[in-house]
Amino acid sequence: MASRKLGDLTEAMRDKAETVQRACKEAGEFELLIYCTLRPLEEQARLFRQSRSRQQIDLKSQKFRSRGLVFLADILESVGPCYGDHVTNAAPGESWHNYGQAFDAVPLIGGKPAWNYMKARSYWDAYGEAVRQTGLYWAGDWQRFREYPHAQLNPGGNPLKSMNADEVYTALQENGLLSR
């Protein structure tokens, strides 16, 4: 299960998450439920696999191995076959959720999560604005594969583009995702 604890975010991200929650309360007078912070690599692997063919999975695994990211390839293979909708572009290690540098949130209206963007547009837009004002990046602004709940610390979509294998390994060790 992914964590929803703000304490599982990096310190910089935690501060900003709290700022966004405060801003939503002040500007739009609504509560913001942060329902996903740190996501385990196995869960990321299952989400990635569920909408992909064996061939696509093998290709990703080979790419990981050729870059020295054997530990990510092992996890991708270990979770076995999964079936479901396309929900992510990110394999394990490719989501900022695996580094505590992203969160997913939903506005609460009358205590209930307003999942549908079109039905609660003013709330979602207020959330997006609070995310931008805090210096984070909102996936509701993305042109491809828009995700209204998702906010992250860095502009880039894929953490593996800015880290080498050793840095990835160290980061995942430190946040406890490789030691389980």
Ligand SMILES: [Zn+2]
């Ligand atoms: Zn997310």
